[in-house]
Amino acid sequence: MNSENFTLCEKVVAPSYVRQGSQARRGHEQLIRLLLEQGKCPEEGWSESTVELFLNELAVMDSNNFLGNCGVGEREGRVASGLVARRHYRLIHGIGRSGDIAAVQPKAAGSSLLNKLTNSVVLDILKISGFVASCFVVPMATGMSLTLCFLTLRHRRPKARYIIWPRIDQKSCFKSMITAGFEPVVVENVLDGDELRTDLEAIERKIEELGAENVLCVHSTTSCFAPRVPDRLEELATMCAKYDIPHIVNNAYGVQSSKCMHLIQQGARVGRIDAFVQSLDKNFMVPVGGAIIAGFDEAFVQEISKMYPGRASASPSLDVLITLLSLGASGYKKYLSERKEIYSFLAQELKNLASAHGERLLHTPRNPISLAMSLDGLQASSDQAVTQLGSMLFTRQVSGARVIPLGKEQVVNGRTFCGFMSHSNSYPCPYLNAASAIGITREDVTLCMKKLDKCLKMLKKDAVKSSSTVFLKCTIQWNK
Amino acid sequence: MNSENFTLCEKVVAPSYVRQGSQARRGHEQLIRLLLEQGKCPEEGWSESTVELFLNELAVMDSNNFLGNCGVGEREGRVASGLVARRHYRLIHGIGRSGDIAAVQPKAAGSSLLNKLTNSVVLDILKISGFVASCFVVPMATGMSLTLCFLTLRHRRPKARYIIWPRIDQKSCFKSMITAGFEPVVVENVLDGDELRTDLEAIERKIEELGAENVLCVHSTTSCFAPRVPDRLEELATMCAKYDIPHIVNNAYGVQSSKCMHLIQQGARVGRIDAFVQSLDKNFMVPVGGAIIAGFDEAFVQEISKMYPGRASASPSLDVLITLLSLGASGYKKYLSERKEIYSFLAQELKNLASAHGERLLHTPRNPISLAMSLDGLQASSDQAVTQLGSMLFTRQVSGARVIPLGKEQVVNGRTFCGFMSHSNSYPCPYLNAASAIGITREDVTLCMKKLDKCLKMLKKDAVKSSSTVFLKCTIQWNK
């Protein structure tokens, strides 16, 4: 209410109470003021009521909510269903304009503010780990966002046909290059102890073999399933600088790990990183469907944002803004530190369980999120036991525990991958993955260990009798 | 509640009342059964309570809502904010898998059902106007969806570099080709009375000049601003068949017009249309951010859906499903017929207004949605009057009424367009657009005419004094 209305209220209830109410309103507005002024994630999280007050204020500024509006165009933010209008807080116009997904819409000042503020708040959070010049939220998942980066680079390097890619067995990463119309050049990883690491020499060889000018970019990865570990970004960035090749990093769920973020910082400091892409849902606990494209050169990031043709869904931006305002920077950091603690807890629990079953926790200290436990013994007991373990865990509602058998072959977009899912043609042993990702709880770990223990015991008992009916092809579990 | 629970209820309240309650439940389930069985939009709309019951049922089937679930993966559908969880009905996992945006997710049976059903219900609605083989909802706006189509075609025609495009002055259409990495070949329209129509001969000349094998596709348009009219799809489709060139149609807001849909049907019947793309928000009154990619060859449509790397936002699918279930086929058809009626009403009103002000309604009978009124007289009175009219309407909350001055030049992605916004290098007169799009009401038209009349009168009065402070560059209005 504005001051005129507050004055009117004073005729209805005692002025001193109204004055206190109006002061209380100012408390909420003060929080909004700080947000608008600084464009930063508030240190302390907002209450639901402040968040909703703010969103309602934004909605009121969009033309579809103007009380006197008359629309004679073809896109007026009309909504047929009240359920739909409400779930979007009546913010209907999406974000961006045909020219630029980060641009302002005349018809929708509120949605435009939402868009700008979200990008600004998200940038603030990314900066926790160091220098980042610019970023924007895009309502597409990581894979399609990578595609957009590659398509942008095409205009800079019209002759280039190849993307050099240290192998990581996730379909969407591979497809992101195919969809953009490029030929992925897969470089196998090298085994270093239990870890699978970037083969820097092989990459350099490939660059020279293909000719740097024919290479669109190097496409590296941070967060990944153990025993693969994050790519050697520092060395890759140096190499890209040396050969003048762009470098795009898939930082899928790396925002939650200070190690991954540090790698990117270091890479950018000593060499070249043009853009890095991260998933909204995996790092910020929002529904699937958005990503952040970020970089150290504002001009290039803007170039990407201008490649997106047309307006876009505001839904992922809305989700991440609500989430960050609700958590506050302190709330988000608390999630990060809990995740880190539970990583150690999970490692210890897995180690104990492994030794109890004659297996071992693979030694992958460079992977800050994912862990792997060998399944040699299980494999020895029966050929099918490993895949069977996967389906047993699935039906017991253990989700996210991947089982990786030996020697699986898979054709993806015409290319055959040996040892698929293991990031290697011939990893020495089958294994099981578990990860400590943001939002995980101690209860998740404890319950998972209990169920895993039970499954392993059951499998040992009747090593042979595989109940084919419950059997689920393990393929269903590997990809995202 | 299951039958066991109903039986328990009978111990608390009289069995006959419980029995009636359980029968009532069956009423809702019967509607759901029909939907699952037939995959069609229900004839009569569902009540909000049935819709929500159904969505809650779907959510319960997703692993993030399993009561006993323990997650040790990196994407478990965790949500940090209750506000976010609720607004998505706790459907967090998005749609699709890395392999295919139409694929089923093991972790999310409910979201997968949502995805499949949405595509099926949308297909049913598209079929109202004739034969369509297949379609899917994609959480990207029309422009980016067209890009995805072009990227898919690249794999079929690796050598092709050009896209032939009858000129339509909407940035996102143009950018969709640029982003995909192709060179748009703009073919100017021809003036036929007041209408701007496809120059078929010029197109055929271009094909022969460039060589059919170098042309990725013809990219035509149905719905557009008058005085441009929908492209001559029948002839274009025939030509594409003759030269064996793919044909992609931008059917932006054409689903709402039986004429546009009929053109596509005819094109596909006599010649070649590979895919047609339409906006969700403009045709189904949902928030911005989704499109439908449809076609007559299921295999090709599936090829496109498999090009999308990774999972995607379920939000646009959810919106359109809620909307169509709430409206029912009959409700949606009612919207269509009202739109048609109001088109005639708007035409008549504009005609009257025009003649009162010494202008005229341009004669564009082939455009079933958009209308244009000349602004010759206004232009004559003052140079700035036409653009000024635009800003006056804007501040008076008339949205969607575009004002098109003469001879505007604009550079888009390096290419200069003369007479930008008018789809023509030199349209004979400036004009104002108004459209009868789905969801428009008689009140919108009446109010708009009243305000427009006032503005025109004011401008005549002080033809010279342009208040530069309120002046808004007309550029802000043209694009979406």
Add this chain to the structure above:
Amino acid sequence: MNSENFTLCEKVVAPSYVRQGSQARRGHEQLIRLLLEQGKCPEEGWSESTVELFLNELAVMDSNNFLGNCGVGEREGRVASGLVARRHYRLIHGIGRSGDIAAVQPKAAGSSLLNKLTNSVVLDILKISGFVASCFVVPMATGMSLTLCFLTLRHRRPKARYIIWPRIDQKSCFKSMITAGFEPVVVENVLDGDELRTDLEAIERKIEELGAENVLCVHSTTSCFAPRVPDRLEELATMCAKYDIPHIVNNAYGVQSSKCMHLIQQGARVGRIDAFVQSLDKNFMVPVGGAIIAGFDEAFVQEISKMYPGRASASPSLDVLITLLSLGASGYKKYLSERKEIYSFLAQELKNLASAHGERLLHTPRNPISLAMSLDGLQASSDQAVTQLGSMLFTRQVSGARVIPLGKEQVVNGRTFCGFMSHSNSYPCPYLNAASAIGITREDVTLCMKKLDKCLKMLKKDAVKSSSTVFLKCTIQWNK
């Protein structure tokens, strides 16, 4: 947002757009201003977004939503469940204070405003039909609200023990007197044609017999089931004035009928009506649980409001305020006129149906809401047929159609009523009631007639075979 924040917004998006957004906000505030200024129901209904904006503004003014509040009392508006907080728009403190249910709470300026405004808006609606001095919403159903009126009168007439009550067969009316600790003196109605009307002479006789000073009040009724008709308020009011006896009117669902409201006006004009009580749910289509206590003497109404000890639920007030703001006066009046039209429609349909089955519509023109159709023929066919009809209608989801058999006896609080449910010891025939109450639709009537027709046909066919299992005691249907 306040002006400071709007200014900050202008740094993020173009000032002209922000200015328009801020103007749009003023549109909503203007509506709120009018409400605060005039305290009247707005002529045109508000949009959901204005209603919610307003409620959020109110909530912000309550201390439980102060961002800096610290509570060390025993009632601080703490809420354990988010679901509960949200469904009450975070208005937790209820209404009133220990001294007066209409009083202002220092801790809850917003809830206090809500309370005052609701009473003011409701008063405005009651005034549609004439003069009313004062009223307040109380979160108790009609019966308990009548009790409160009687308890208030007790302090004025400490010696009085009796309440004179023209018979109406609704338990809660009878119990309202018992609960208050008085002895109801039931005066039988007289038959006038088909109508049951107030027996004025018998009442006067009773007054003289008991002694006016021993009579607490006359307790009369307007809205009721046909063939009973509203009491003769004018004559009763005159009589009360003559004997100096208070007069309380149960106007249960009479607000929806101009006839009932007119009767009250007339009564108050020519004689004495101290207070009249009406149901919120039955007149304003809100959930059960509230009533309005109104009167022509502000002091007496206030006396009643001061009798309610302690604070009370704001829920019924909130419901009726939301409803009236959403409908607007015009929307509410539209409901009233539709109800009236459908009354005629229902009468005609019932008449036709009756004659088709050898029955007749009872002639009760003085009852403006309820109708009755005789069931003589049905009764003749079988003893159980009449009650069986009731249960058949129940299981066929015809709700509200009451079936009244002959000669039912019922003991209520120790008193025996003959011919219970029929307001008469010996009404000449059994009958079926149907009412045209606010919110009814033509579809309700049509569907009901269809089902009723079917049931009557079925009963005729197998007049004897009463399926005892489906049989439901008709008693379950009569009372509320």
Add this chain to the structure above:
Amino acid sequence: MNSENFTLCEKVVAPSYVRQGSQARRGHEQLIRLLLEQGKCPEEGWSESTVELFLNELAVMDSNNFLGNCGVGEREGRVASGLVARRHYRLIHGIGRSGDIAAVQPKAAGSSLLNKLTNSVVLDILKISGFVASCFVVPMATGMSLTLCFLTLRHRRPKARYIIWPRIDQKSCFKSMITAGFEPVVVENVLDGDELRTDLEAIERKIEELGAENVLCVHSTTSCFAPRVPDRLEELATMCAKYDIPHIVNNAYGVQSSKCMHLIQQGARVGRIDAFVQSLDKNFMVPVGGAIIAGFDEAFVQEISKMYPGRASASPSLDVLITLLSLGASGYKKYLSERKEIYSFLAQELKNLASAHGERLLHTPRNPISLAMSLDGLQASSDQAVTQLGSMLFTRQVSGARVIPLGKEQVVNGRTFCGFMSHSNSYPCPYLNAASAIGITREDVTLCMKKLDKCLKMLKKDAVKSSSTVFLKCTIQWNK
């Protein structure tokens, strides 16, 4: 979804996923089954999604949500506003019938279940502290609920005119007797150290003086503001048994204290307690407006529930059910134990603060919730300082901290109370109250102490200059 629909789902997505989804559904239903079977508060709280699923299931059973329902009655649960329908989960019919607020409604099996289950779950929670025979939730605040108890007793003791009431300075308690039409006989408390305690001898004297048969009941209190302490229930109950006088206990916010509940248990064990009444909002953190009437004799509790004439609002029942299902018994107990801990913390903090300011914490060990700190020194510094402290705390958003000056006189319903608010004609010193009530946090205490400290320092500084503008009459703070 029923099994038929699940089977249909299996044609759309893989059967194994659907099967898992259907199992997951069973998980929720299992929780509902337990609730229905046992009627107890679940040990562990339910998730929001289970709670909403359950409420939706209940709503579906009410006739207003039947898809095929046609209503021709005057109360059909019609709702005009979607906002209203949704916030009540479409449960519109309220609870109870005219005969009994605990009775089942034929039209509303779902609401009836809600009512029965709420009473059962609440009973289960009350039983935590011992034996309770029966209870029901009533949508009226404590005061009006006490009135209902007194009105019920009137029928048992028609001659009685007096209620004996150990003084407690809360208006609504006093008014509850006045409203019921009885004459309160106020018995002053005796000073025992700092504590004000029940004067048993004076009470017995009064009984004999008035004659036991003329006394309706003794009306005692548990929870209260220090330095008053809970009444000596054991002795009072024994006395009531001896004289055969009913005994009604006002247990306002005593459910949260095991001491208060224990007193009631003991009283009932050794003597007579007919009913005890407690506030819903103060004990269960729900919005104001409901109470629980409980007792040890099921027949008497039922008698009270049958006194409520007509149906009633389901809103308070819905709130408390949602809250208890969400918390679970364990969650509720956790609140109780936290409250107890913070009581000690608050006591220690107040003690320290008091001694720092030359005041002292009054020694009131028998009051388990409320504490009092003397304000002798402040009083000495200035006459107005004490009341000024109250208004200073109010404007600093310290809510619930009551300031009690000396010698205030107040007339309530014609009776003058000396030393009002202090439960005593002449308490030795002015003081400030603070309470550790359910839901309080450590932050509340810390913040309150900080602000209180500041205020006391400020008052000392300029002991004389009372800024009359900010000055708020202390009267506004005392009552609820």
